Amino acid sequence: MSYYEIQGGRPLSGALAVHGAKNSVLPILAACLLVSGQNVIHNCPDLSDVSATLDILRLLGCRVEREEDTVTIDASGLNRWDIPEYLMREMRSSVIFLGALLARLGTAELSYPGGCELGPRPIDLHLSTLRALGAEILEEQGALCCRGRKKSLQGREVCLPIPSVGATENAMLAACGCPGLTTIVGAAQEPEIVDLQNFLQAMGAQVRGAGTPTVSIQGGVPLHPARYRVMGDRIAAATYLCAAAAAQGEVELTGVSPDTLTAVLACLKEAGCVLRTGSDRIALTCVGPLRGISAVRTAPYPGFPTDAQAILMAALAGGEGATLFEENIFASRYRHVDELRRMGADIQLAGRAAMVSGVGRLHGAAVRSTDLRGGAALVVAALGAEGTTQVSELRHIRRGYQNLDRNLRSLGAEIREIP
Ligand code: EPZ
Numbered sequence: 001m002s003y004y005e006i007q008g009g010r011p012l013s014g015a016l017a018v019h020g021a022k023n024s025v026l027p028i029l030a031a032c033l034l035v036s037g038q039n040v041i042h043n044c045p046d047l048s049d050v051s052a053t054l055d056i057l058r059l060l061g062c063r064v065e066r067e068e069d070t071v072t073i074d075a076s077g078l079n080r081w082d083i084p085e086y087l088m089r090e091m092r093s094s095v096i097f098l099g100a101l102l103a104r105l106g107t108a109e110l111s112y113p114g115g116c117e118l119g120p121r122p123i124d125l126h127l128s129t130l131r132a133l134g135a136e137i138l139e140e141q142g143a144l145c146c147r148g149r150k151k152s153l154q155g156r157e158v159c160l161p162i163p164s165v166g167a168t169e170n171a172m173l174a175a176c177g178c179p180g181l182t183t184i185v186g187a188a189q190e191p192e193i194v195d196l197q198n199f200l201q202a203m204g205a206q207v208r209g210a211g212t213p214t215v216s217i218q219g220g221v222p223l224h225p226a227r228y229r230v231m232g233d234r235i236a237a238a239t240y241l242c243a244a245a246a247a248q249g250e251v252e253l254t255g256v257s258p259d260t261l262t263a264v265l266a267c268l269k270e271a272g273c274v275l276r277t278g279s280d281r282i283a284l285t286c287v288g289p290l291r292g293i294s295a296v297r298t299a300p301y302p303g304f305p306t307d308a309q310a311i312l313m314a315a316l317a318g319g320e321g322a323t324l325f326e327e328n329i330f331a332s333r334y335r336h337v338d339e340l341r342r343m344g345a346d347i348q349l350a351g352r353a354a355m356v357s358g359v360g361r362l363h364g365a366a367v368r369s370t371d372l373r374g375g376a377a378l379v380v381a382a383l384g385a386e387g388t389t390q391v392s393e394l395r396h397i398r399r400g401y402q403n404l405d406r407n408l409r410s411l412g413a414e415i416r417e418i419p
Pocket of ligand 1: 022023024026093120121122123124125126127162163164165166167188306307329330331372373400
C-alpha cells in the first residue's frame with residue numbers, strides 16, 4: 001500500500017494553478033444526461049470521484065471522451081436508468097443522478113448511496129423533494145426505484161429544512177424535466193450551486209437564484225448541449241493555503257476566486273498570514289508561527305466550510321495559541337484528530353467541539369488518512385512538522401486532489417509517494 005513520505009520544515013514558495021472543483025464538476029457531469037448531444041466540459045479535474053462518475057455515465061450508455069482536462073459527454077445513446085450497487089458504493093454523491101435521470105427518462109433505479117467516513121449520509125431531503133415534484137419513489141431492500149411518469153412530474157414550490165447541497169442540486173436537475181415553475185425555498189447557496197446554474201443556463205435552462213436561498217427553475221424548456229469551464233476548487237485552494245501557512249513561506253494560487261472562500265481567508269489572516277487577492281488569484285505570505293484565532297464554527301455557505309475544518313485545524317495545531325472548532329454539519333468529522341495527536345497535537349474533543357492548543361511545532365509520525373479532507377489535513381500538518389511523516393491510505397486523498405504531491409513539490413515541499 002503506497003504512502004506519502006514528507007520531510008517537514010521546508011518553507012513553500014511559488015505559484016500553482018488550482019484544479020477544477022470536484023463538488024462542482026460532479027453535478028455538472030450528471031446534468032449532461034439532460035440532453036442528447038455532445039457537452040464539452042473544460043477544467044475537469046483528474047480525480048477518482050470524477051472517474052467513478054464517468055464510469056457511471058458510460059454504463060448508462062453515454063459516450064465519454066477525455067483529453068487532458070477536457071471531457072466530452074454525449075448522452076444521445078442513453079439506454080439505461082439503473083446504477084448498480086458496486087458503482088453507487090464507489091461514491092455516495094452518485095445520488096445526484098436521481099434528478100437527472102428522472103428529468104430525462106422519467107425513471108431511475110439506484111441503490112442507497114450508503115454512509116461514508118463522515119458518519120450517516122441520509123438522503124431523505126433528496127427523496128422528499130423529488131416526491132414533491134411528482135416522483136413515485138419505492139424503497140426496497142436498500143434499492144430506490146423512482147418513477148416519474150411524464151404526466152406526474154410537475155413543477156411546484158419545494159422547501160428544504162436544511163440547506164442541503166446535494167438535495168438542492170438534485171431538485172434543480174429534476175425540475176428541468178418538470179413542466180411549470182419549480183421554486184426551491186431554503187436552497188443551499190454554495191458557489192458550486194451557482195456553477196451548476198451557469199452550466200444549466202448554457203444548456204438553455206431557465207434557472208435563476210442560485211447563490212441565494214431561493215432558486216427557481218422553469219421546467220420543460222427544450223435544452224441543448226453546451227461547452228462549459230468548471231470553477232476552481234475552493235477547498236483544494238484552502239488546502240494549499242493552509243499548507244503554506246503550516247510550512248511558512250509565500251505562495252500564489254491562480255484559477256480560483258477569493259470570493260468563494262472568504263471565511264477561510266479571514267481565519268488565515270487572523271492567524272497572522274498576509275493575503276493579497278485578485279479576481280482569480282490568492283497570494284499568501286506566512287512568516288512565524290500561526291496564532292490562535294476566534295472560534296471556527298462550520299456552517300452552510302457563506303459560513304466556514306466544513307470541508308476546510310480539518311485542514312485549518314492541522315495548520316493551527318502546529319502554531320501557538322488556542323482555537324475552538326465547532327463542527328455543525330457532519331456528525332463524525334473529527335476522525336483526523338487521533339492521527340494529528342500522534343504527531344503531538346493537543347486537541348480536546350467534546351461532542352461537536354474541538355479545542356486545539358497550538359504546541360509550537362508538531363513532530364513527524366506514521367499516520368493514516370481517515371477520509372478525504374482528513375487525509376489532506378495530515379499532509380498539511382506534516383509539511384510544518386519536525387522530521388519525517390508517512391501518510392498512508394492515499395485512496396481517500398485521490399478522491400479530491402489532483403497531483404497533490406507533485407503540486408506541493410513544485411512549491412518546494414519534500415514529499416514523495418513510496419509505492
Ligand atoms: C456536499 O455534500 C459536498 N459533496 C461535501 O463535500 C460537503 O461537505 C457538503 O456538501 C456540505 O457542504 C459534494 O458536493 C459532492 P449536504 P452533501 O447534503 O450534498 C444532512 C468533500 O469533502 N442531510 O449539504 O452530501 C447531512 O447529513 C465533501 O468534498 C440530511 O439530513 O452534503 C449533513 O449533515 C464531503 N438529509 C447536512 O445535511 C439529506 O437528504 C449537509 O449535507 C441530505 C443531507
